[in-house]
Amino acid sequence: MEYAIQLTNVTKTFGKVIANKGVTLNVRKGEILSLLGENGSGKTTLMNMIAGIYFPDSGEIRVNGTPVEIRSPKDAYDLGIGMIHQHFKLIDVFSAVENIALGLEKKEKFDMKVIRAKAKAICEKYHFDLDLDQKVYEMSVSQKQTLEIVKVLYRGAEILILDEPTAVLTPQETERLFAVIRNMKKDHKSVIIITHKLHEVLAISDRVAILRKGEYVDTVETKDATEGSLTEMMVGKKVELNIERTQPKDTVKRLSVSNLTVYNREGVKVLDDVSFDAYGGEILGIAGISGNGQKELLESIAGLQVTAEGSSIKFYEKGKEDKPLQLIGKTPKKIRDAGVHLAFVPEDRLGMGLVGSMGMTGNMLLKTYGAGRSFLTEMKGPKKMAEKVREELEVVTPSINTPVSRLSGGNVQKVLVGREIAEEPTVLMTAYAVRGLDINTSYTIYNLLDEEKRHGVAVVYVGEDLDVLIDLCDRILVLCDGKANGMVDARTITKEEVGLLMTNLRKAGAQE
């Protein structure tokens, strides 16, 4: 068997974090290999070492049987390796053809006309719809991805690595992408797809390699694999989520969103006439492919988004159920000053929820620092609170004054969730609360959320893992293309049904 890439005992660490530990993995020539693993299992880091972004601490990489050193992306290109990153590596102010011309081999003559002609030929061969003179900042996500693929093909890559290519695509776009990938296979190119979507793995790949917590588990033939067997390898044991779910009781309406519409900076409608209610004592899940308006939805409620006219978000604070407060048009500070107990665990923990350079104490203060008349900040309360969170959630930190940016991802999230819960919220919103966390910490978070629910809090849980959504939540709102595409009962719905709602917009008028 001829191998395109052989990795032997590859290890990579970042400070004290081990991203990959002794990974040994082979990629055959002319195959489509899926690299499967949970978030944070080290898939992207491993591929970045092949693409020359990172250099391994130890281990050997062979390309076509020869041991190689890949010190830079250029080295990778020279070896015929091209990677399409999740965050596109494109220059915004350049046109498509300029981006293609970027970093081309010296021996190739630099003539824009020739480059354009060659790029055009590639586009025609694979039926890409790409305007070569369009500036990247005017392109849609899928156009940008197309450009990335054309770029790599232009360089004659024999080995293509795609990092979660379907995360941002519509089902139709995904199908088109898969067709392209199959065409590439026909050209005897090796394709590696990084993903955690099982049905895609089964649909497209020849073999599946599985990583777990930075370590290599196994490679199996796709035809011998099932979703169940893959999941088992991915997480280490059969997923019996076993999330404690209590029956909602004494549900009271806490939040009423109606006709919420939001346009993003480019003027694109990202939320389209969304309406729903959230009740105390239940967990409302929000499902959808990432980028379908989840972020904007939560940020609108938190007062961080400009909403379109006609939108309404009513908040029913404890004890003031008869006098709902309109949140639209209020800043986060005004919302808080109005006596609303709204907790929000944002997706970007260190970039939005916490201040990385401050310790736990400083971070406990973040939303309440302004309380009281004093010119100085009050430190005793936050210090006590930090001690309490550290103890109750078992935050591992050298001291409550250690900058939180030095803590591991799980501990960072515990600090954030700990603070938000400590404020005894009426409504608690979380966005991707367990992303990148290990199983144990994830369960800590699930249990915390369920506990909040039992205390009568209205919990809004934006998640990506359907198993969790179905096992944890009481009702699930499915977003698709910025629209509310259905509100379902989590206890009776199946994963497939949710998946369908996420990807297929129902006909207008079918709204319940």
Add this chain to the structure above:
Amino acid sequence: MSTLIAWIIRAIPFGTIIMFGSMGETITEKSGNLNLGVPGIMYLGGFAGFASSYYYEKLSSDPKGWICVIIALFAAIAASAFGGLIFSFLTITLRANQNVTGLALTTFGMGVANFFGVFILNGASYTAAPLAYSAFSKKIPFLSSKLGIVSKVVFPYGFLAYAAIIVAIVLHYFLNKTRVGLNLRAVGENPGTADAAGINVTKYKYLATCVGAGLSGIGGLYYVLDYNQGIWATTGQIEALGWLAVALVIFTTWKPLNGIWGAYLFGMLYWLYQFLPNMLGVKVAGYVTDLVQMVPYVVTIIVLVVVSFRKKKENQPPESLGLSYFREER
């Protein structure tokens, strides 16, 4: 009319100084490095050019103009590129803050130039390199005499004034039409992307900063050996010119071709106080002339503000201007 001609004749050499300065800084900034050491670099270039030609004239038994030009240019470019190298090493390799390093470089460059300058002056308040001056300010034969008004306005300058225009045009072509220029712009916009495309970001940043500094240094050289008639005097003049060069980069929205007219406009504005009242037949008090000196800076501020209002992508500073790049950072 004659006043206008006199005005233009004054403005173009002035513009030439800052055109060199700003072309150099444009290359540097296109690589994402904001080098605020331009004044220091122009000091280094001006002084090295002056000192080398001064000693050549003094020590050689039969000094020749063209050798003088070569020596002065070589020394000026080498000295100012060395300034760029210090900046590059500190900000690229050692990841020091660019603003702070640039300002320290300005202090250093001014110090070196003036310290040794005083050595050469040896007590006198100024000293001159006459041969270098005559060589640098030599007019183009025929063109400068036979074309009437055109000769008078367009061709009375030394060769560096035309070289500056050529540099601007070449730079425009280089940035927009060549492989290396495209790569350089990519480095300044988004070094991560450039890196992924196989471009050696460190090399580009080093080269752009050193080459840019060398080019800026020619501005200093032109100031001393042509504009200031080969006279080295210990004044703060070059510093102000250096900051004007930085201003001009912003004014041109990082486009070299704009630099040509922009530099002359700055020259016109700078000399406005002397010529405009004359043209209009009014007399203005001395203090007004002081006030007029701020016009180029005010104009630059206005450009900066307008560009930020309009948010047109093509007119913005290079996206990663002022930031260090570290590939394995996470």
Add this chain to the structure above:
Amino acid sequence: MSSETKKIKEPFVRIIKRDGASIGNKVLIRALAIVLALVVDAIFIFAVTGLNPISVYGVMFNGTFMTSIRFSWALRDLVTLLCIGIALAPAFKMKFWNIGAEGQVLAGGLATALVMVKCGQSLPTPALLLVMFLASIIAGGIWGLIPAVFKAYWNTNETLFTLMMNYVATSIVACMTNIMRGKASSLGKLNMSTQAGWFPQFFGQRYNINILVVFILMIVMYFYLKYSKQGYEITVVGESENTARYAGINVKWVTIRTMLISGAICGLAGFLVVAGRDQTISTSSAGGQGFTAIIVAWLAKFNTFYMALISFLLVFLSRGAAEIASAYSLNDYAASIIEGVILFFILGSEFFINYKMVFRGSKQKEVQE
């Protein structure tokens, strides 16, 4: 066939981010940087002048410490530099690159001088000083406010904006001094005969008020940044604007308020310079200190006490260089060179505090923490 297998090498040196160096390490690295810089400067001094560097450094020491007058001059220069550094601290902490201290100092100084001249005869001393003080902080504040407003509302690049504002201020000062001096060749000391608006002397020391004001300011700013609500807001905005918005902080207002404070303290520095040091105003009143202070504030990482230390080092150098200049008939610009070299070394040394290097083959020996 004895084809040698291609040996796989690690890169010669790899750079790894440190998880915070210990205090001892930090001090050691910085001290080493300064010593190295002094060695480089010594080589430079010897190469150029042929003098014994050790004795030259000895002479430098005299520049600050030989007489009490010199020491008082050194203190005066120190507090001027420190005052501007303190002014910049909140702006830098907010990651607002205020390169415009030079102009803000001039604006404050000019306002002071104008009040001195206009109201020198009509107001009693305490009232006069108060008006001068207010005028200086308002003028400096406005000079800081303008770029801040544009930054807050339109995200106009503040580094370039504040830099340009320096020269606008210089031109205005040149213009106003020109008017004030009238036909005289230079402006000279303001209110020479009445000494109205001059700081009174205490305990025979001319600069006691300057020193006292800046000393208080140093302590107040330290606590302001570390313990006040506004200081907290500044830290959050500097760290991440998104976090600030999430926390309900009005980012625009904090930006504007902080620059108002920064500019106002710069203006106050102008007041101290004009009323307490020069008793006059010129385009060189700020004398480049606005730029040097940027380096001071940055190196001290916004800790005002460190700023005092670094300011002292720089002032010591420049006074020392002036001393060398007169002792060996060199010139003052030696100070700029020595200062430049030391700054390069300190700036470079930060790298070794934030990162560590792992050389090829050395990692087995590396001690695991």
